[in-house]
Amino acid sequence: MALINENYLKLQGSYLFAEIARRVATYKAQNPASNIIRLGIGDVTQPLVPAVINAMHHAVDEMAKAETFRGYGPEQGYNFLINKVIENDYAPYGITLGEDEVFISDGSKSDVGNIQELFGTNNTVAITDPVYPVYLDTNVMAGRSGKLGPDGKFPGIVYLPCTAENDFKPALPETKVDMIYLCCPNNPTGTVLPKSELKKWVDYAKKNGSVILFDAAYEAYICEDDIPHSIYEIEGADEVAIEFRSFSKLAGFTGTRCAYTVVPKKVMAVTKDGTAHSLNKLWNRRQTTKFNGVPYIVQRGAEAVYTEAGQAEIRAVVDYYMTNAKIIREGLLSIGLEAYGGVNAPYIWLKTPKGMDSWEFFDKLLTNVHIVGTPGSGFGPSGEGYFRLTAFGNRENTEEAIARIKTKLSF
Numbered sequence: 486m487a488l489i490n491e492n493y494l495k496l497q498g499s500y501l502f503a504e505i506a507r508r509v510a511t512y513k514a515q516n517p518a519s520n521i522i523r524l525g526i527g528d529v530t531q532p533l534v535p536a537v538i539n540a541m542h543h544a545v546d547e548m549a550k551a552e553t554f555r556g557y558g559p560e561q562g563y564n565f566l567i568n569k570v571i572e573n574d575y576a577p578y579g580i581t582l583g584e585d586e587v588f589i590s591d592g593s594k595s596d597v598g599n600i601q602e603l604f605g606t607n608n609t610v611a612i613t614d615p616v617y618p619v620y621l622d623t624n625v626m627a628g629r630s631g632k633l634g635p636d637g638k639f640p641g642i643v644y645l646p647c648t649a650e651n652d653f654k655p656a657l658p659e660t661k662v663d664m665i666y667l668c669c670p671n672n673p674t675g676t677v678l679p680k681s682e683l684k685k686w687v688d689y690a691k692k693n694g695s696v697i698l699f700d701a702a703y704e705a706y707i708c709e710d711d712i713p714h715s716i717y718e719i720e721g722a723d724e725v726a727i728e729f730r731s732f733s734k735l736a737g738f739t740g741t742r743c744a745y746t747v748v749p750k751k752v753m754a755v756t757k758d759g760t761a762h763s764l765n766k767l768w769n770r771r772q773t774t775k776f777n778g779v780p781y782i783v784q785r786g787a788e789a790v791y792t793e794a795g796q797a798e799i800r801a802v803v804d805y806y807m808t809n810a811k812i813i814r815e816g817l818l819s820i821g822l823e824a825y826g827g828v829n830a831p832y833i834w835l836k837t838p839k840g841m842d843s844w845e846f847f848d849k850l851l852t853n854v855h856i857v858g859t860p861g862s863g864f865g866p867s868g869e870g871y872f873r874l875t876a877f878g879n880r881e882n883t884e885e886a887i888a889r890i891k892t893k894l895s896f
Contacts, residue, residue, distance in 0.1 A: 501863035534798035540789035562589025608663035611643040615864030675826015690725035810876035816887035
């Protein structure tokens, strides 16, 4: 009889967004006339911009001709896209990267979930709390934790609370940790860390031999000047940090799938006998074994993001979503709710009113005003009592949602 990986049994019965979908489907079946506005899952609504579409059409035409047809591409990505990434996303900030330090992939979710394969199961993992569930769940699957406790925490995982009380800035762990997940701009809180805070983490990692796994998927939404766009703006970060970026929220590629991960050659981890190995080489080995590369057509579309027209067009889309964020944030504040984020990120993190728990507020919002958000408790114990709304809806729905909350939602 085949044996299963029993670590999967430690996970809660349903992935957060699957549970949301189940509840919404049940409600919709019972109330078919309800006009539900979805501000829960962070999926985009605006179409791919013309520069991207045109580039993909041209690439499709290339695939129709024998002389320009492309079969298997490099698992690490085509150099035409890698070079655009380096020239546009890093060089302007004084960051130097080699072509073999950037890996094109089919999404940051995949990469932040797969990166843990490079590390031994006896590593201690630290995650900010609340947190994007993939960080935690994939490490539980790998066996780096015990069974979920009654406090909603997995033994063996170091939780770093981020709440209004500490201005959503995680404190350095009191014990030594080996793997540190940071997300900035943060999902779900929509908050950011200035350079002074990131320097603390880089210094900690260098002192303790830790590796920072830095999710910068929402970098394009940073508006304030003092917020770093890359962890590599911090001196020494290229020795201790791996960075994840995505075209999903930057350029609407949620259904098209393209992202990249930066693994500097200086980032090391050691064997039990203390021998150091480059994580760049290990990630390259992992990708060439398990990944077949992002389609040529998609990579040509991503390359078009960096054209003059592409930059102007995607900036207009980002501004569109950030206007939505402002509408949501100011609308919530106007009726006395505590709201955070929405300035450097497309997420608004609100404090649930009257002591409601997160799922209670979810049900009230769905039932009373037909709006779907995301319960904060689904992101971790410190998310209890909070709730996430996204700015990725269209303008009409965003304005309608806030109008409903202002006029129809009583506490």
